[in-house]
Amino acid sequence: MKWTVFLLAAVLFxxxxxxxxxxxxxxxxxxFMPIGLxxxxxxxxxxxxxxxxxxxxxxxxxxxxxxxxxxxxGASDGH
Numbered sequence: 001m002k003w004t005v006f007l008l009a010a011v012l013f014x015x016x017x018x019x020x021x022x023x024x025x026x027x028x029x030x031x032f033m034p035i036g037l038x039x040x041x042x043x044x045x046x047x048x049x050x051x052x053x054x055x056x057x058x059x060x061x062x063x064x065x066x067x068x069x070x071x072x073x074g075a076s077d078g079h
Contacts, residue, residue, distance in 0.1 A: 001057045005050070012050055016043065 021036040029038035 005053045005057050008053070009050060012043075012046060015046075018043075 018036060018039055021039050024036060025034045027035055029035055033041075
């Protein structure tokens with residue numbers, strides 16, 4: 001599933017280059033929204049869903065164990 005999500009990210013990257021609607025104002029989506037704006041609104045929702053999938057299936061969980069460790073004695077706390 002992890003590689004499927006990465007492939008979906010590559011597909012969305014290519015689809016972001018909206019050259020087919022770039023200079024069109026018509027047709028209007030929902031009778032008021034230019035087609036390019038409607039496309040990018042849908043694209044934004046698709047990116048949000050992709051981010052959900054990335055966090056669920058491709059999150060680097062091996063890094064979480066370092067966050068759970070207690071601080072070392074004498075380590076700086078950033079202040």
